[in-house]
């Protein structure tokens with residue numbers, strides 16, 4: 001019985017993995033402030049994108065180059081220290097040379113042309129969400145439904 005309980009416990013933990021997998025992304029071509037983008041991603045997907053290694057950064061660049069070189073908010077922001085909207089600490093960075101450069105006026109971060117830049121959080125940009133299952137680009141006239 002004890003063995004079976006452990007087996008069931010392992011199965012139940014595995015069941016959480018697909019829903020919380022942070023390694024799939026979705027590009028949303030709506031121009032929102034950073035905070036609005038967080039809300040949008042949490043409502044429709046998982047969270048604003050966190051990028052924790054070069055593979056994930058490359059995956060985002062690949063997604064973006066399907067469209068354009070617009071700035072896309074990612075989940076990185078600072079109040080006292082830099083951290084991701086999902087609460088994780090910064091373990092990997094890919095700042096553009098000279099960035100971050102706006103101090104108190106640059107508390108939020110977008111990805112453009114492969115590198116990260118700080119910007120004013122209120123400025124509207126496209127953004128990238130962490131998604132559960134699929135990789136896709138949402139057309140700007142779409143209301144966020146997966147197609």
Ligand SMILES: [Ca+2]
Nearest residue numbers: 101102117118
């Ligand atoms: Ca900047």
